[in-house]
Amino acid sequence: MTDTTVFVRSQMEPAALPPKRSTGLVAWLRTNLFATPGDTAMTIIAMLFVAWLVPPLWQFLVTDAVWSDPEGLRGEACRFEGVGACWVFIQGRFNFFIYGFYPVDQIWRVNVMFLLGIIFILPLLVPRAPFKRTAAVMFFLVYPVVAYFLMAGGVFGLRPVPTNFWGGLTLTLIISLIGIIASTPIGILLALGRQSKLPIIKAFCVGFIELWRAVPLITVLFMASVMFPLFMPQGVSVDNLARAIVGIILFESAYMAEVVRGGLQAMPRGQYEAAYALGLNKPKTMGLIILPQALKHVIPGIVNTFIALFKDTSLVSIIGIFELLNTVRAAGSDINWSSPTHAVTGYIFAGFVFWVFCFAMSRYSIYMERRLHTGHKR
Template structure:
């Protein structure tokens, strides 16, 4: 037994310190300089940034015109070497945000925005109180209040035709209506496409395929020119209403295909388990299948919403002054025109679109992380 025993008779030399598992140097070595190709790409990227950032900084900030103390308007941006004409954005701010809405009535739009934000916060923040109440008010009461505030003509409010609506306000109105209406319509179309009734399935398939096969710009032209032909004689639908109807029908077809993908991802066992519990087909679809299907396709749904928000810029072809068209008209105003006004306007419009699209994207990522139930890959 003694041969199996071992007693150390000298001190073991100390082991080297462990390698660092964090830090800037390790991160750079792992992500940017892990191999020769990675190092080459990193160097090229740094050279590209070194080439493009100084001119962008000079145009947007360094040589830009931010103030006009002498009241020169566009003249302040007509000197040689001048960068972005931000004074044009400041001078035409009301037009860019509110369109041609009367200045004395702008409080109505601001009030509408405040009400929308107050109702949206409880809806979008999961732990906020009164979420269901806010949702009911937003979808049932707020549209009526917003229409009264925008149109007027009652309760002593001055009537403002839709031709005077414009700017960022019009872009948000079209986007919110399009998102709110196309979502449930797309769900019904997706369910109808999976129906076993030939008439319902055929109608949904035909609707989806026809609208997905036509460009949105063509849809807007048709809504502007052809839609009045289907209305009673003497009735002329509003141009904004035609555009909204066209966008809703167009986007609902794409939404239907996104939802259909989620429905097909649900295993058959979910239906069988619901049937074993005695649930009807309607309850199975509403309480079991649809929640899971919509959760699976959150990225696709948000992607459709983002595409819809950007597609609102196409309504300019039928004479509506949404954000992009309003910025373009502001930049070409004789009093504010300059060599850099157009570029400044496009940069500003692009930045505004980016803010809203990036916000929707980040919120979708947050909802994905919150709703995943252990199957996240």
């Protein structure tokens, strides 16, 4: 009888490598850039556009740029023919772009404020960080008071610094942070009020939202700066920065309300019925069941509103507040720094700063969407 055991493997053969055409750089290019004739054409057009755009930008921003000013020429260092970006202008006025007119010997107070803000907000941004409730209390209740007295002074021996000395990126972050924190709960309340069955509450919320959405932010800022003091009692005045912040909060809360309302309307009726079947009343149903799901669904819209608010802070320059963009514009008018490219360089710097913060918010939004999706991701 023939022995068949010689034809049976005693060990598994090692797994064969995948075909070279299905892995590596060539496979990625074929799948993502050259999958179809249309994709190939678009890829070629994009490559030609990049080849046309990148070399002159690189030449202006890097190769022909002025990076140092060892002789202290300031604007004269960038007045030669064929000179690119005047980065020495950014270096020379960097403190002004960040801190505005804040006294140089008191800048440490601004730095301490930033450091405390980072320490308090990090536990809120990291999902697995401990002591979230403590961090929330410190950031939303304690930190605003500490930050205000650090900036304004007048206590504990700190020299008073009026708000008209605040400026630059510091003021941009202050306005946007206060606007984001304050407009979010107001917007949620307005969205809930707009769905209320009580006619008075619903009419008030609808009127508030439609009023503030119907006027440009520039008009709101002009009204807050010029018209509002006319309605105040004799001898009573409100700080110009405070008026601008209040106007921005009310303006952005109307847009936030519509974003949240979209999430509330997207919730199926079954969620309400299930909550009522469990014996939950309306406040608990809304706070524990509906709102968490609705806010999760509209994270992109909420972050989009935050980004728009952050960029809209540049509009406060029209009422004489020196945020980042206005400090760049003011520094550009200095005759000592006058050159053919210093203004363009300043705007490039301001645009890059805005892009960094907006891109960071966008990426964090994507991270939170991926973390919170529970079966609804497509």
